[in-house]
Amino acid sequence: GLRGHVFKLADYPDGFSLLLDMEYIRLVFPRLQLSGVAGATIDLGYTEHLWRDNMHLRLQHNYVATDRLLCSRDTIDWLCPHPRGFRYLMITVRNAKSDVVLKDIALRSAGYPVKHTGSFKCSDKLLTAVWEMGALTQETNMEDAYVDCVGRERGMYGRDTIIQYHVNLAAFGDHALMGRCMQLYGQSPDSTGKFRAVYPNTGDYTIADFALNMVEGYLNYYENSGDLDRIREDWDAIMKNMAWFSSLSDERKDLLLDGEWHLHKGIKAHYGGFHGDLTSDGYMSKKGIHCSFTCTYLIALRSAIKLGKLLGESEAVKDMERRVKILSQSIRTKFWNPKKRCFSDNLKRETHSAHASILAVLAGAVSKQQLPHVRAHIANELKSIFVNGYDPKDGAICSPNYAFYLFDGVYRLGLPETAEGMMRQGWGWMLAQGMKTCGEYFTLGSSLCHAWSAAPTYYLSRNVLGVHYPNAPECGIVEIRVAASKDVTWAEGAYPHPKGAIKVKWHMENGRRVFDHVKAPRGVTVRSVK
Template identity: 20%
Template structure:
């Protein structure tokens, strides 16, 4: 049973984007969710009329229609204005449907991610209101981030909201599409949840769901490399929670997984993962980049496996993981220009690919691979470069109307394209419908994807300069990094409470720790 509660909120229309043969202005900022007997509350929608409504921000939930007279209508949900005006994809949730509305009632429909709603009156309707229904599970926002750069503050909050809307009964990949537990995608999502909400119970629940759904030798989500991410995510969760009892429950599966993946390393130390092979979508058709990235990913996973084995005092597993890291380090395939591959080789400790990683800032990355690029930048100490990447790449989505971050994005898409919160002007490209590839072509593209939330955890982790020296975040050192900022204030969750890191330029940092957390002496910030 799920033990955390879901909060249901009715939200009014904030803007009428477009209308045809009707006036929806009476719906604006109107919070009425119960039908009234008095006809002076009615808005007439003649048959054939239509409205495009904007609720102001991405939501997870559905719509409530308060009706005086019954009749048929068509509803279309959209994460962009153009999606609600088009033919939305129906995968994972229904986004385009015809409904029979009751007389004198409030009809509720939908469980998806959206910001816009188009309603078409198939028959004449007398409506009293149209509202969005926001469904969010109650969480404690124990993590925080604020600094002197308003753009970074907005990006952090947008990243937090992105992963927040993907927190359902499990940690989903997308609020609209990919309402599933994808193991590889969980890495940035899990880290963002920890940064914003601490060790929430949704994390072990999601990790256990994928484990239980994947008896060995099957691989998670039918993607071979995704089982490696389970090891890495287990290490991230153990670092944050210190829950050794939970980790012991994973020991048998972890050993079986390590033994299975040992067989995927050949005599030269090269990874030989069987199909289905996957790194990230931009690398999907590039066998060279995929091999380079998977080589780094395997080393990264076995490094983290060794960390878990040490905590479990499992010496046989520890030796196996360490031996595999050494074997994999003996084969260092070229990454060419692929930054995801370069980042994973850095994180795996098998090669210094900083030249590839830092070339052409903002280019050759994806919203998923960007998480590893940022992590690798932190490993190299390239903090100002990471901040600028966040401002440029994730900030560009906000500049075009995003209130959550997208399944994928390319800076090249910005040329002669419109905003997602407006109808695309003639002669310009539709930023949602005209772009995307693979599983995210056109309107199928998710504009609220948890794997895109990396700035949430990276800004908190990297600028706070906290290094936890014990699982469970009970002991730490801290060397805050302003990296050119004038000031910052960061809340970092632990199982014992929130650590507060504060610093102003030219002053020593102030670190406040909760009871039960030990702070070793720290260095002054930059």
């Protein structure tokens, strides 16, 4: 190896560079020990991208981490004072006056310590690899908070945090880190009352639907941790956040939300009035009175009602229940396109994305009569997430992050084959590019280790293993409800439980699912639900 290697001045009179490839991005404290460097300048550059020559770091406006050491002594033992996230590390030594000895390069992990309680494998090796890729991505992006990507801004984003918490539930079962994140988000509202998109920061960086997502995030956290104290402490912040959206909703009798509110109010909003999903051009209009935006508000209302009832906030609950009743009817009637038999993205019926219909399902706004039509629409619409049917060069109709919500709706509609197909195509494409971790988008040009894209790990564990806690946050009863396509002929793994893990193994035999075992910690009751 390189330890003890001598870089002779005669061989490298102008200096030398070392390029190290860590295979995938890591968050570490680099430590460098050298001798023979008195008077030398040492630069360390960090990134996850190289130029096409595979020799030079591709540093961009959001990949700028570098360190420079000016050596006054012959021997140095330097430990970076702050963690660095990188796949590629380039060490360049200039102006050395003698032979340089590389005594050691060491990398000390700066990641959050997790226990690998969850596991998953099945008859489909690709789905198994997708699960493992998501778990690795999640582990990589955990430090003192959930961060979007350790190689770039390392920000705690609202939507990202919620997705990451769920992936963690399947892989590690940790709650302490999410508790800290929620504590921080309780302090995050800006001057309007909305939760900031990323926190800590003192700016006005808010994204409207991310702020709504956070309310559902509080419910998710409570239902999995039982930490009602956190909800109680942050209740005022939750209500102030909701008040902003209720004020916007009150501008119409039907309470539907305008995706272009920022234009009417003369406000410069990050990502516009409604962020939604970054789909291919023309697939989902974000203009006007908007279905997905309104459904996201309705989901937040339903979440806040559940939390309010736990806290005994009857007056707030009463007002929100009134809104839920009106909104459910408004969404059901005004966005429904009877000719296409699906939900429109806006009242102008400009587009009919899968998102509109799935968000309506998640919001509980779809009637029994509409449901079979929605199911057929989604099964057809999501046959391919790539526009051209085979790769992302012509665009995608959903991004890896928003698939977290789409997967939820697809499974609720009883379409496991659709969910598995999306995973094979989208995340299989990532694996086919040689990626070890989930990319931010279906592209190689952005972050290649972005935890908001790891949702398949959660949904595979929850559905193919079938582990559910029907009385959450009380976990004394576990239900096994498998939702897998006929293409998956066996599966086994473990799902984290407060007392250990729920271990499941099953296989198909003569068209029937046979459980080889379902093991649970002592005192836990297991029920099998067909």
